Amino acid sequence: MGHPIPADGKQLPPHADLNLLRTFLAVYRTGSFTAAAPRLGLSQPTVTAQIRALEQQTGRELFTRLPRGAQPTPYAHELAGQAAGPLDALAALAETGAVAAPVRLAGPSELLCVRVLPALAPLTADGVRLRVAQGLPEPLLEEMRSGRHDLVIATRRPRGRALESVPLADEEYVLVAAPAWAGRLPPRTGGDGLCAALREVPLVAYAEDLPIVRRYWRTVFGRPLGTRPAVTVPNLYAVLSAVNAGAGYSVLPRSLCQEYLDTGRLALLHDPAEPPLNTLFLVRRPGADTHPDVRRVQDRLRQAAAAW
Numbered sequence: 001m002g003h004p005i006p007a008d009g010k011q012l013p014p015h016a017d018l019n020l021l022r023t024f025l026a027v028y029r030t031g032s033f034t035a036a037a038p039r040l041g042l043s044q045p046t047v048t049a050q051i052r053a054l055e056q057q058t059g060r061e062l063f064t065r066l067p068r069g070a071q072p073t074p075y076a077h078e079l080a081g082q083a084a085g086p087l088d089a090l091a092a093l094a095e096t097g098a099v100a101a102p103v104r105l106a107g108p109s110e111l112l113c114v115r116v117l118p119a120l121a122p123l124t125a126d127g128v129r130l131r132v133a134q135g136l137p138e139p140l141l142e143e144m145r146s147g148r149h150d151l152v153i154a155t156r157r158p159r160g161r162a163l164e165s166v167p168l169a170d171e172e173y174v175l176v177a178a179p180a181w182a183g184r185l186p187p188r189t190g191g192d193g194l195c196a197a198l199r200e201v202p203l204v205a206y207a208e209d210l211p212i213v214r215r216y217w218r219t220v221f222g223r224p225l226g227t228r229p230a231v232t233v234p235n236l237y238a239v240l241s242a243v244n245a246g247a248g249y250s251v252l253p254r255s256l257c258q259e260y261l262d263t264g265r266l267a268l269l270h271d272p273a274e275p276p277l278n279t280l281f282l283v284r285r286p287g288a289d290t291h292p293d294v295r296r297v298q299d300r301l302r303q304a305a306a307a308w
Contacts, residue, residue, distance in 0.1 A: 041287030053146035107153030119304035182267035202230030202248030
């Protein structure tokens with residue numbers, strides 16, 4: 001979406017997020033961070049974080065903090081003059097139902113492709129608009145704190161109380177290889193024997209420190225992993241592709257490789273009584289629940305996740 005251009009032809013600051021501009025305008029009009037917070041449906045720390053984010057984006061100070069309010073700087077007066085008209089016009093359109101703001105959703109790329117987007121597909125036919133981003137949990141949560149995302153699916157619960165989160169689903173991890181490699185392992189091998197046999201099989205991972213594989217070894221086998229990867233690739237999709245092609249074995253989320261297991265393209269090397277799980281959390285930006293489509297997306301995800 002392009003940046004709004006006011007009637008006098010001046011371009012608003014490049015890269016300025018609309019939500020940050022809305023927060024800025026609320027602080028400018030109310031004269032304080034505290035008074036702007038309930039108007040926006042945000043906490044005061046979130047308002048402060050968003051103003052700081054906008055100051056970083058513009059490279060200019062916007063307010064002088066006072067004991068009982070916030071005094072706009074000369075640049076803030078200039079910015080308010082540019083932003084007020086376009087933002088008020090957008091707000092008026094939204095109130096009449098002519099424009100529905102898109103829902104900004106983010107999460108791990110593999111989960112988005114395999115689970116999330118298929119679950120949300122029916123909503124787009126009903127007029128819900130989505131803007132989807134991918135990334136690692138901590139950067140996405142930091143972006144949410146600055147107002148960039150409405151919902152984030154994270155593989156860990158966010159720190160602090162500024163962001164609201166609920167458990168969404170448990171992701172199971174499985175130890176897999178191509179059938180050709182699985183056929184070389186001794187039948188019905190126990191934990192000790194399997195670990196020994198796998199030393200002769202190349203290991204494929206998405207990072208040198210092997211976070212998923214090490215966790216599987218520690219949780220299931222009760223020992224550290226003493227193997228270095230034969231192949232490292234950028235993401236779990238690439239791990240799946242390499243393992244499916246016969247490059248070696250790895251540990252993957254079941255959701256990512258279930259179809260391959262069902263069709264025999266991958267073989268399950270171990271079936272522990274208690275496989276390692278990773279809890280997924282649905283995190284919501286404070287105030288985002290005032291957007292009806294955010295609520296629809298959130299409800300749909302929680303409903304679909306019950307079957308994940």
